[in-house]
Amino acid sequence: MGVESVTSTKTKVNVEKADQILSRYALRYVRFLIDKNGYLRAVGEKGRCEKWPLAVPTSVLPKKENYEDEEDYWHDVEQICRETDGFTVLLRQLAGCIESPMTILAVRSDSDTDSSAAYLWRIEPGAEQMQELDVYDGPEDLGEDD
Secondary structure (H helix, E strand, O other), X not given: OEEEEEEEOXXXXXXXXXXXXXXXXXXXXXXXXXXXXXXXXXEOOOOOOOOOOEEEEHHHOOOHHHOOOHHHHHHHHHHHHXXXXXXXXXXXXXXXXXXXXXXXXXXXXXXOOOEEEEEEEEEOOOOOOOEXXXXXXXXXXXXXXX
């Protein structure tokens, strides 16, 4: 089971402000790209989209050199991401520098159980709140990461 796709609409962005915000976060399972025309979009990381997108402020990241095993490091980082709701906080901050609404969609599926799930985030320019939608179809709960 894994996230097969993370995609988004493109939105015009204040490039300097967006770069400042994005530089303060470590991302997992998602990347934000700004093209030469100043449009922002989200994409999944190739080969690493196993779970919902995560973000954590770099100021609270554990020191990687304190870990012998990289898997243990990323496990702890993912736990911090969930505890701080970092991806949602990041999107709220990005709302201050986008010029049009942005929708991000992540899709997960499990062919063994014939189940699927999707999560949608929609941020509006300047909005403090955003819309989130969790859609599930299948015999087991795919909504929470293991």
